[in-house]
Amino acid sequence: MKLYSYFRSSTSYRTRIALNLKGLEYELAPVHLLRDGGEQHGESYRTVNPSQLVPALVDEDLTITQSLAIMEYLDEVHPVMPLLPQDAAGRARVRALALTVACEIHPLANLRVLQHLKGAMGLSEEVKNEWQQHWVKEGLAMLEAHLARDSETGRFCHGDTPTMADCCLVPQVFNAQRVGVDVEAYPNIARIYANCSELPAFKAAHPAQQPDAE
Amino acid sequence: MKLYSYFRSSTSYRTRIALNLKGLEYELAPVHLLRDGGEQHGESYRTVNPSQLVPALVDEDLTITQSLAIMEYLDEVHPVMPLLPQDAAGRARVRALALTVACEIHPLANLRVLQHLKGAMGLSEEVKNEWQQHWVKEGLAMLEAHLARDSETGRFCHGDTPTMADCCLVPQVFNAQRVGVDVEAYPNIARIYANCSELPAFKAAHPAQQPDAE
Structure with a gap:
């Protein structure tokens, strides 16, 4: 592949x-x-x-x-x-957590949107940064609310093995830290990020480990 | 339910x-x-x-x-x-089309974002409308490019029965028309929208048919 x-x-x-x-x-x-x-x-x-x-x-x-x-x-x-649990209820929960990152956070703070804010719209670097921080914080708060409430939350987003939800959470936290969002304000997210970061699969996928890293 | x-x-x-x-x-x-x-x-x-x-x-x-x-x-x-085809390749294609709407169009033009542009950011109604049109057009162009290229495109997004991709396409077209985007510029999208609109399941789901419609 x-x-x-x-x-x-x-x-x-x-x-x-x-x-x-x-x-x-x-x-x-x-x-x-x-x-x-x-x-x-x-x-x-x-x-x-x-x-x-x-x-x-x-x-x-x-x-x-x-x-x-x-x-x-x-x-x-x-x-x-497996990246998804075996039961339909668990699969729905993991997908919803993954989609919270994929639909409520990332689309608003990705490169093409930031380029548009500064380019076509002519907004300042400061306004662009505020925008990015705003949506990252709002989205992480949504994710944290679900993780904090649900009894299925474990060492990872869903129980004690990583799922598709963790595959989405970790890159979003990496991005949040880059733009200066304090992730410790979201205790479940911070804890799960730390747990994931110990695993070789997550370590090897880190941006700094890629051949095209700068 | x-x-x-x-x-x-x-x-x-x-x-x-x-x-x-x-x-x-x-x-x-x-x-x-x-x-x-x-x-x-x-x-x-x-x-x-x-x-x-x-x-x-x-x-x-x-x-x-x-x-x-x-x-x-x-x-x-x-x-x-079924809302997804039986084969893994088809399922991947349908999910990707659905996600193109769900990740590349809707998050940028939904209510909470439009409220933020006018509220916290203090931008004008005109700038807000330009924003909405820009992302809807860019996203529909992505979707059209896939539909136009792929031989799997049929009467609907994937073959001749509706899938999850059509469940996402139709509401997005409804929204695009509301904000004044000319959907005829995207011939496959316009054609599939028309085909879906003939089906009772789509008709009954239309916003105007809901008990809370205004």
């Missing part, structure tokens, strides 16, 4: 963790989101993913886009070390 | 379509997103969904949040009239 990835992209980071948790070998194809106006917009990558977004996973003649669809696919095709 | 829903919320609309496609009976519990500063923020609804977002589905003692998690759950527990 080949993963098109950018070291700092949190959606790419999710899929690297998932591949590592399952112990799957993959070739990494870096796509530089900032070089030459963004390699994701180039003709070459557009044939891989017309959405011009990373990541994309190529498995023989199949190309899969969207990080959550990639993780679901990996879980169906390589069921060892 | 009980669905907490707001007639105009496109995420609620997705789940109404999915319930109808499967022929499942449900009680509708309206949550008014604008009344009294937003009923989703009230103490009563926060016990249902701490994220303070609609929809939420209650199935006996289980509460499920996030529209895509709700649709996956319905598909697992009520497999008749």
